[in-house]
Amino acid sequence: MAVYTQLGAEVLAILIAEFDVGALISAKGIAEGVSNSNWLLETEGRDGRGARFILTMYEFRIDITELPFFLGLLDHLAERGCPVPRTIHDREGRLYRMLDGKALALIEFLPGVSVSQPTPAQARAVGGALARMHLAAADYSGTRANGLGLEEWKRLAEACGSQGLASIDPSLAALVERELPLLERDWPTDLPRSVIHADLFPDNVLMLGDKVSGLIDFYFACTDITAYDVAVTHAAWCFDAEGRHFDPALSAGLLAGYEAVRPLSTAERAALPLLARGAAMRFTMTRAYDLMNTPADALVTRKDPLAFARRLEFYADPANAAVFAAS
Amino acid sequence: MAVYTQLGAEVLAILIAEFDVGALISAKGIAEGVSNSNWLLETEGRDGRGARFILTMYEFRIDITELPFFLGLLDHLAERGCPVPRTIHDREGRLYRMLDGKALALIEFLPGVSVSQPTPAQARAVGGALARMHLAAADYSGTRANGLGLEEWKRLAEACGSQGLASIDPSLAALVERELPLLERDWPTDLPRSVIHADLFPDNVLMLGDKVSGLIDFYFACTDITAYDVAVTHAAWCFDAEGRHFDPALSAGLLAGYEAVRPLSTAERAALPLLARGAAMRFTMTRAYDLMNTPADALVTRKDPLAFARRLEFYADPANAAVFAAS
Numbered sequence: 037m038a039v040y041t042q043l044g045a046e047v048l049a050i051l052i053a054e055f056d057v058g059a060l061i062s063a064k065g066i067a068e069g070v071s072n073s074n075w076l077l078e079t080e081g082r083d084g085r086g087a088r089f090i091l092t093m094y095e096f097r098i099d100i101t102e103l104p105f106f107l108g109l110l111d112h113l114a115e116r117g118c119p120v121p122r123t124i125h126d127r128e129g130r131l132y133r134m135l136d137g138k139a140l141a142l143i144e145f146l147p148g149v150s151v152s153q154p155t156p157a158q159a160r161a162v163g164g165a166l167a168r169m170h171l172a173a174a175d176y177s178g179t180r181a182n183g184l185g186l187e188e189w190k191r192l193a194e195a196c197g198s199q200g201l202a203s204i205d206p207s208l209a210a211l212v213e214r215e216l217p218l219l220e221r222d223w224p225t226d227l228p229r230s231v232i233h234a235d236l237f238p239d240n241v242l243m244l245g246d247k248v249s250g251l252i253d254f255y256f257a258c259t260d261i262t263a264y265d266v267a268v269t270h271a272a273w274c275f276d277a278e279g280r281h282f283d284p285a286l287s288a289g290l291l292a293g294y295e296a297v298r299p300l301s302t303a304e305r306a307a308l309p310l311l312a313r314g315a316a317m318r319f320t321m322t323r324a325y326d327l328m329n330t331p332a333d334a335l336v337t338r339k340d341p342l343a344f345a346r347r348l349e350f351y352a353d354p355a356n357a358a359v360f361a362a363s
Numbered sequence: 364m365a366v367y368t369q370l371g372a373e374v375l376a377i378l379i380a381e382f383d384v385g386a387l388i389s390a391k392g393i394a395e396g397v398s399n400s401n402w403l404l405e406t407e408g409r410d411g412r413g414a415r416f417i418l419t420m421y422e423f424r425i426d427i428t429e430l431p432f433f434l435g436l437l438d439h440l441a442e443r444g445c446p447v448p449r450t451i452h453d454r455e456g457r458l459y460r461m462l463d464g465k466a467l468a469l470i471e472f473l474p475g476v477s478v479s480q481p482t483p484a485q486a487r488a489v490g491g492a493l494a495r496m497h498l499a500a501a502d503y504s505g506t507r508a509n510g511l512g513l514e515e516w517k518r519l520a521e522a523c524g525s526q527g528l529a530s531i532d533p534s535l536a537a538l539v540e541r542e543l544p545l546l547e548r549d550w551p552t553d554l555p556r557s558v559i560h561a562d563l564f565p566d567n568v569l570m571l572g573d574k575v576s577g578l579i580d581f582y583f584a585c586t587d588i589t590a591y592d593v594a595v596t597h598a599a600w601c602f603d604a605e606g607r608h609f610d611p612a613l614s615a616g617l618l619a620g621y622e623a624v625r626p627l628s629t630a631e632r633a634a635l636p637l638l639a640r641g642a643a644m645r646f647t648m649t650r651a652y653d654l655m656n657t658p659a660d661a662l663v664t665r666k667d668p669l670a671f672a673r674r675l676e677f678y679a680d681p682a683n684a685a686v687f688a689a690s
Binding site: 042044045046048049060061062063064065066067068076078145147148149150151152153242243244 | 369371372373375376387388389390391392393394395403405472474475476477478479480569570571
């Protein structure tokens, strides 16, 4: 949540003139994005009736050579009817432009709000939207390795160290030491793969009532096990924020919504408990690492790794495997 | 620049239902306001054709009993054709509502962008808008003392202390000790008074080309010497950000634009050099105090007091008095 760079109205107006979207009418820096600065822009539009866009400046973490994968994916999915924001190409057809050594992309604005307490009907809609995204991404030509997969969880655990993890919570080191070898031993290698969102938290879904109006923030998208995306989304949607309470109705809604569009194979179903442990491990480790390595005065909010350690304990408990059993 | 409070979509939707503006379509936290959290909201509008608003939550510094002065002033000025955002009254006619002990107001969204390098034509337009605001405010019934006047500059100087000021810059303590008694001795008592904006920096003016489309952020507005507002606006618009370079063309444009609408009296003209020293002192002192008293890890940007100490030196130099001479 930050705007790291100030862009004056004069610079914005010159920048916007490079796109066929009409003159700039309004620009507000918005408090979204951890690695980006974002502005909500209004322009006169091509037809003079007004249009809105998100202008994103990539500040950290993003390798510019990967932008064509992310921005091209938005185009690909939007063309196939997925509710994702289109990338606005500039007058030369480019997906992004450079300013002061930073990449900038102009992206369609989508209506909708992010829910913080989803209902089962909303979870069902999100499941359906995720499945449609997986199907629509099947023929996307781009590929990108998952930089936050099992190997990275191990690397992050090592970087944190047992003492570091214990400093967050006495039980955290033991949990990670128990789970990591098991995930490594059993991680599936033969499940269907596709482009996955890999970060579909409620923050990254725009809704109008029970309808999904937007899937956004694809900057963790990568090529990986399709059902792992279901597991990530499950971990993101079916618990309270602290990970203390699992909501079976949200879980049932999400899975039913997904399967109404893309039924899971028997092997995918069987793998979900383990994939969900992996998903919970992914956020436990990145949050633990960020907590230990982000200065206290940084503008970003440091998120609690224990909220996902609790989910990991939940998914690791055999008594809860029934959550993923075919209904 | 911050959003201090997270408001979930569910809470926002309930809140918006208290106003006759249609259902919520979109909400983005915006990176504006030092003492407030602000959201740019889109709703269906009363006619279903869409409408936009700024929702402001008053977090710090604001005394809720003063909100009727600020919000009523917006209504008063908007009714008289000034480009200020109207306050949207709720279904019970209230100017603001309470949520979790904090006041919230829904305010009209205005188009326009804030310039960072104004042109003389833009300075002229701002001068005209300021003068029209002064005339329109003449029959506003509300009054509010200026909490950041001479008495407060003295209090802030004492709170900073000579050593504190010297720790910012070796010359700052001497400058303040030289100027404060002089301002106190000569501060005018018989000039016309009115409601003034008192903080009309380029950030607080929205422009479309050379036209002023909005005057915003009236939370320092108060009843004080009308020409002091001209002096504040002069200090805010006619220098580079660091206060090192004075731009005579911006100054001439601003004053000519103002006088085309509300000519200054001979006494006001004569007082402007001193009023401008006061204006520069006001921002020097508040910035010095904030610099010394804001934790380094706060979300707000601490502004440089020396940028206004330099303006103070400029205005105090008799060689520069001609800036305010009648043309």
